[in-house]
Amino acid sequence: MKDSKIPELLEQGNPAEDPKKFRRTLGQFATGVTAITTATPEGPVGVTANSFSSLSLDPPLVLWSIARTSRSFEAFRNSSHFAVSILAENQIDVSQKLSSSSEDKFSDLEWNAGIGGSPIIAGALATIECVTETIHDGGDHIILVGRVLHHRRFAGKPLLYAQGQYGVVDEHPAFRAADSIVTPTEHGQSLEEQPLTTLLYLAHHYSSAAFDRHRREENISLAQSRILSELKRHPRLSKQALTDRVYLTEEKVADALAQLSERSHVETDSAGLLSLTESGHALARSIRRRVAAYEAEQFAGIPVERLAITRDVLIRFIDGLANPNETDHAA
Numbered sequence: 105m106k107d108s109k110i111p112e113l114l115e116q117g118n119p120a121e122d123p124k125k126f127r128r129t130l131g132q133f134a135t136g137v138t139a140i141t142t143a144t145p146e147g148p149v150g151v152t153a154n155s156f157s158s159l160s161l162d163p164p165l166v167l168w169s170i171a172r173t174s175r176s177f178e179a180f181r182n183s184s185h186f187a188v189s190i191l192a193e194n195q196i197d198v199s200q201k202l203s204s205s206s207e208d209k210f211s212d213l214e215w216n217a218g219i220g221g222s223p224i225i226a227g228a229l230a231t232i233e234c235v236t237e238t239i240h241d242g243g244d245h246i247i248l249v250g251r252v253l254h255h256r257r258f259a260g261k262p263l264l265y266a267q268g269q270y271g272v273v274d275e276h277p278a279f280r281a282a283d284s285i286v287t288p289t290e291h292g293q294s295l296e297e298q299p300l301t302t303l304l305y306l307a308h309h310y311s312s313a314a315f316d317r318h319r320r321e322e323n324i325s326l327a328q329s330r331i332l333s334e335l336k337r338h339p340r341l342s343k344q345a346l347t348d349r350v351y352l353t354e355e356k357v358a359d360a361l362a363q364l365s366e367r368s369h370v371e372t373d374s375a376g377l378l379s380l381t382e383s384g385h386a387l388a389r390s391i392r393r394r395v396a397a398y399e400a401e402q403f404a405g406i407p408v409e410r411l412a413i414t415r416d417v418l419i420r421f422i423d424g425l426a427n428p429n430e431t432d433h434a435a
Contacts, residue, residue: 134266137191137199139228140168142183143221148210149179150223152203154265155245156188164252166232169245175205177246185220185235186250189228191263193272198225199263219253230257259323259367311402318394322387327352327360329391332380335370336388340377 119126135154142149151174159165166188170180180186191199202209214226219233234250241247264271295303312326319329330350335341338349347357361378364370369384380388403411 128268131267134264134271137195137263137265137270138168139189139191139198139202139225140170140180140186141189141215141223141225142180142186143217143223144179144183148215148221148223149176150202150209151176151180152199156190159249165237165249166234166252167247167249169242169247171245173244180248181239181246183220183222183236185222185233186248187218187222187224187234188232188250189225190230190232191225192227192229192258192260193263195225195227195263196270198227199270228258229260229262231255257366314402315395315398318391318398322391322394324387324391325360325363327356328364331357331360331364332369332384332388332391335378335380336385336392339379340373341379342377346378 115125115128117125136156138153138156140151140153140156151170153168153170155170156166156168159167168188170177198213201213210223215223216226218224218231220235222233224231224233232250232252233254234252237249237251239246239248261273264273295306298306316326319326322329324332327350330352331346334346334349338345341349343357343361346361347354350357352360361370364384365372367383368381369387370378371381371384372378
């Protein structure tokens with residue numbers, strides 16, 4: 105068994121004897137931050153909650169809980185509808201405002217009325233509008249189950265909360281693509297000893313991993329980037345033709361296309377052919393500019409004539425694989 109460092113024990117005990125210690129233990133579980141809102145005859149009501157959770161896809165149900173001691177308890181217990189706004193990383197002020205004891209939490213907050221009048225917080229990463237399905241006893245809380253009537257998802261990163269403080273999403277270093285691959289040199293083999301095809305694979309792998317930062321800044325995935333690039337070069341492709349060109353599974357292509365369509369970057373015509381919208385072309389151009397800048401940085405210092413030879417060899421190699429019966433073998 106692999107040795108592992110045992111973490112320092114901070115505290116333990118019976119939660120009934122010291123609820124504060126128990127609360128700190130629960131705080132070790134990281135969550136997102138949500139604004140839960142509803143409408144009342146007296147005006148909008150809202151709280152900040154990290155007890156929100158998905159419950160069921162069929163039927164679409166979510167749940168959250170509210171303390172019986174909360175000033176907003178009666179409003180939510182009697183509400184027919186409520187809305188969940190999943191806060192983005194730049195919305196700490198919204199979280200703090202709705203978790204305060206202010207009499208008018210919605211002053212200076214930008215929002216609009218959703219289904220049942222429940223406030224929808226502007227700038228949220230996602231919004232989920234619900235009708236109250238059931239309410240269950242939960243000790244010093246009640247658990248509200250909502251049936252989802254409408255949802256929206258936007259680009260961005262979520263606001264997190266753990267150990268009594270706010271946090272943001274960051275990629276775990278153990279799963280960064282560039283760090284996860286075992287290179288030949290780690291087994292005592294030099295790159296010079298590797299077959300050319302292995303070198304091509306390694307070059308592609310490391311290059312794609314290093315460029316991933318640029319994709320994240322554009323808020324697109326590798327699959328979405330490939331689709332944008334392919335539709336930029338070949339407008340009006342069928343879904344099957346696109347799938348064949350981007351070397352991805354049908355499921356991944358379908359998911360990436362759905363996200364690009366939601367952001368109005370890709371459209372489908374009456375014949376079922378896919379093409380980029382104006383915003384899709386703009387995003388593809390932005391990615392292309394990033395690629396050019398990235399290449400200039402990576403290849404700086406390599407003589408132009410050597411890069412030209414490399415490009416020519418790769419073109420011949422790719423063309424030979426793509427068109428095996430048309431390859432010109434002349435010297």
